[in-house]
Amino acid sequence: MVAQRHTEADASFRSNFEAIAANAPNAAIQAWRQESFARFEAIGIPTTRFEPWKYTNIGRSLRQPFRPARAPQLGSDAMRAHFAGGPSARRLIFINGQIQSSFSHAHGFPEGVVVKPLSTMLRDAPDRVLDGLDADDERSFTALNGAFLTDGAWIEVPAGVNVTTPLQLLFLTVAEPAAAMCHPRIVVKLGEGSSLHLIESHIGLGGQVLTNLVTQVELGEQAVLDHDRLQLGGDGTTLVGRADVDLGRKARLNQVLATSGGGLTRNETEARLNGSGIECILNGTFLPRGNEHIDNTIRIEHRAPDSHSDQFYKGVLDDKARAVFAGKILVTREAQRTNAYQRNNNLMLTDDAEIDAKPELEIYADDVKCSHGATSSDLDEISLFYLQSRGLDRRRATAMLTYAFAGEIIDRYRDDGLKKQAQRSVLDRLPGGKALDFLE
Amino acid sequence: MLEIKNVHAEVGGKEILKGITLAIKPGEIHAMMGPNGSGKSTLAYVLAGRDGYDVTSGEIVFDGKNLLEMETEERAAAGFFLAMQYPIEIPGVANNYFLRQALNALREARGQEKASAAEFMKTLREQAKVVGVKPELLKRDVNTGFSGGEKKRNEILQMAMLEPRFCVLDETDSGLDIDALKTVADGVNGLRGPERSFLVITHYQRLLDYIVPDHVHVLADGKIQRSGGKELALELEKGGYERLLGKPEAELRVSA
Numbered sequence: 001m002v003a004q005r006h007t008e009a010d011a012s013f014r015s016n017f018e019a020i021a022a023n024a025p026n027a028a029i030q031a032w033r034q035e036s037f038a039r040f041e042a043i044g045i046p047t048t049r050f051e052p053w054k055y056t057n058i059g060r061s062l063r064q065p066f067r068p069a070r071a072p073q074l075g076s077d078a079m080r081a082h083f084a085g086g087p088s089a090r091r092l093i094f095i096n097g098q099i100q101s102s103f104s105h106a107h108g109f110p111e112g113v114v115v116k117p118l119s120t121m122l123r124d125a126p127d128r129v130l131d132g133l134d135a136d137d138e139r140s141f142t143a144l145n146g147a148f149l150t151d152g153a154w155i156e157v158p159a160g161v162n163v164t165t166p167l168q169l170l171f172l173t174v175a176e177p178a179a180a181m182c183h184p185r186i187v188v189k190l191g192e193g194s195s196l197h198l199i200e201s202h203i204g205l206g207g208q209v210l211t212n213l214v215t216q217v218e219l220g221e222q223a224v225l226d227h228d229r230l231q232l233g234g235d236g237t238t239l240v241g242r243a244d245v246d247l248g249r250k251a252r253l254n255q256v257l258a259t260s261g262g263g264l265t266r267n268e269t270e271a272r273l274n275g276s277g278i279e280c281i282l283n284g285t286f287l288p289r290g291n292e293h294i295d296n297t298i299r300i301e302h303r304a305p306d307s308h309s310d311q312f313y314k315g316v317l318d319d320k321a322r323a324v325f326a327g328k329i330l331v332t333r334e335a336q337r338t339n340a341y342q343r344n345n346n347l348m349l350t351d352d353a354e355i356d357a358k359p360e361l362e363i364y365a366d367d368v369k370c371s372h373g374a375t376s377s378d379l380d381e382i383s384l385f386y387l388q389s390r391g392l393d394r395r396r397a398t399a400m401l402t403y404a405f406a407g408e409i410i411d412r413y414r415d416d417g418l419k420k421q422a423q424r425s426v427l428d429r430l431p432g433g434k435a436l437d438f439l440e
Numbered sequence: 441m442l443e444i445k446n447v448h449a450e451v452g453g454k455e456i457l458k459g460i461t462l463a464i465k466p467g468e469i470h471a472m473m474g475p476n477g478s479g480k481s482t483l484a485y486v487l488a489g490r491d492g493y494d495v496t497s498g499e500i501v502f503d504g505k506n507l508l509e510m511e512t513e514e515r516a517a518a519g520f521f522l523a524m525q526y527p528i529e530i531p532g533v534a535n536n537y538f539l540r541q542a543l544n545a546l547r548e549a550r551g552q553e554k555a556s557a558a559e560f561m562k563t564l565r566e567q568a569k570v571v572g573v574k575p576e577l578l579k580r581d582v583n584t585g586f587s588g589g590e591k592k593r594n595e596i597l598q599m600a601m602l603e604p605r606f607c608v609l610d611e612t613d614s615g616l617d618i619d620a621l622k623t624v625a626d627g628v629n630g631l632r633g634p635e636r637s638f639l640v641i642t643h644y645q646r647l648l649d650y651i652v653p654d655h656v657h658v659l660a661d662g663k664i665q666r667s668g669g670k671e672l673a674l675e676l677e678k679g680g681y682e683r684l685l686g687k688p689e690a691e692l693r694v695s696a
Binding site for chain 1: 549
């Protein structure tokens with residue numbers, strides 16, 4: 001029998017698709033959705049026989065039907081707890097993928113800056129959105145996202161403009177009467193020499209919600225994007241995200257991504273370094289516990305000489321959690337004098353936790369500096385003893401050392417508010433962590 | 441205050457302490473001297489309760505309580521402190537943060553009020569000055585990237601901050617130049633008091649010029665071979681362990 005790389009999607013996707021097909025804002029979007037859904041059905045759902053999904057059995061999370069989300073109400077206090085970016089920050093807020101206009105605030109940017117809900121763009125300027133979409137994309141979840149394309153964020157910064165106020169995209173998911181799905185799309189275009197500090201939060205407040213996120217980022221020459229991403233899943237939430245990033249000459253991407261909680265999370269990032277002098281920094285930490293599963297899959301393509309990329313991911317795995325770190329660096333023949341580094345260090349708190357670390361280098365240029373390294377270890381006994389000898393009980397000592405391990409990444413957040421939220425959530429999830437205070 | 445009664449202990453199945461008996465009263469300073477491999481550090485770890493340092497017989501009574509039944513952190517809460525020979529680096533945890541969490545955990549266990557941030561920082565800066573810990577080291581991660589001397593001073597700073605009643609200094613003098621040694625000794629002497637006792641473990645007599653002990657013991661092959669006043673240290677300095685104990689060096693180490 002031939003191993004199946006994809007399997008047929010659950011029939012509920014079709015019935016749910018048909019239910020919303022007539023709701024498209026215009027004919028162009030309707031056509032795009034139809035075409036995308038046909039593509040999704042033709043591709044199916046990836047199995048673990050398909051190399052990019054080898055260690056993440058996504059089919060298991062999709063066995064039940066997901067109805068398109070209906071965006072229930074949420075009190076403003078519940079939202080405010082996840083605000084970040086300081087008092088001057090601008091913000092788009094989404095509940096189960098749909099924009100909450102009355103709570104969002106995205107005005108007062110410099111002239112030419114566009115920050116809009118994607119739903120507005122789909123209604124008013126569908127061709128501009130469709131222009132950037134790839135009709136031949138063969139990824140199952142990207143096609144599915146296109147089929148249900150409804151909302152998200154559209155961000156454009158014109159050449160030479162430095163946006164000094166942080167912009168937060170806050171995605172909250174909440175329980176609905178039945179399992180729900182949403183398919184947000186984020187589009188970020190930074191013109192030549194422009195800059196933006198983008199904060200992206202995905203907060204699961206419980207309930208069976210599937211978020212299928214697609215992100216497209218284009219950084220023009222010398223554009224700078226600081227991208228702080230925090231993903232705190234809730235029980236039963238599934239987050240499948242793919243980000244495509246194109247960087248132009250001397251562009252700089254500085255990303256920090258912390259993920260904890262959630263039933264299953266997949267963070268897929270592909271960065272294409274299309275010019276020289278680019279700096280692409282991807283820092284991440286992931287902290288699954290219980291039966292949680294977190295997959296970070298990264299592909300970096302160096303396509304031009306003299307650029308630099310650095311991936312540094314740290315995992316903390318508790319209970320029976322599973323995690324994947326698959327990082328590939330591809331250096332084309334043109335990309336001489338590339339510096340590309342990748343590190344993945346994991347702290348295993350139990351014997352039952354499991355990490356699949358899969359570093360991969362594919363190098364065609366002959367003058368490059370590339371390295372990768374992966375380690376997995378448990379907590380150091382002598383360090384625990386040292387902390388205990390100073391009065392911290394074993395649980396607090398464990399929490400402190402565990403926090404310190406992940407903290408090396410969390411400290412790299414540019415935004416202090418987000419940093420504190422990440423710190424608190426990490427500590428609260430560690431046995432003994434509640435007794436420690438990092439927030440003074 | 442502390443009574444060690446005929447303690448035998450093993451590490452990895454090998455007997456290292458072969459019957460130690462020692463009583464230390466409140467306010468006293470005892471020096472435990474001995475050559476390398478005589479069991480000095482094992483005694484320190486047995487007192488602190490490190491895993492893998494197993495007492496096979498004998499007992500240790502601290503303030504009327506059975507020390508050996510207490511967890512390491514309970515010993516700390518009871519007032520026991522070990523300044524380690526090789527202080528541990530804790531990357532990712534700031535020195536001042538660590539000390540405050542430790543102090544608050546101890547105060548909580550002792551039923552005392554927690555220190556306010558302001559009160560804590562004030563005391564910390566004052567004490568750091570006394571023991572010669574540079575202010576910038578307070579913000580750095582615990583012992584991470586510290587020189588050998590800085591680590592030792594940091595141990596004494598912790599000792600000063602955590603308000604112990606019984607302190608063990610395990611080879612605190614090793615790796616210190618004479619100036620650092622004096623500063624550390626000044627710090628220790630400043631902590632002396634009628635209710636606080638010290639066990640100073642050292643290979644060399646030098647430290648005892650600055651921290652003057654009430655009693656000196658000489659440990660070899662897992663047993664206390666001689667005990668006396670501070671003059672015993674001087675005698676040792678002149679003749680060395682071999683002459684003092686009348687045995688070749690090989691026999692001073694813990695034999696299998």
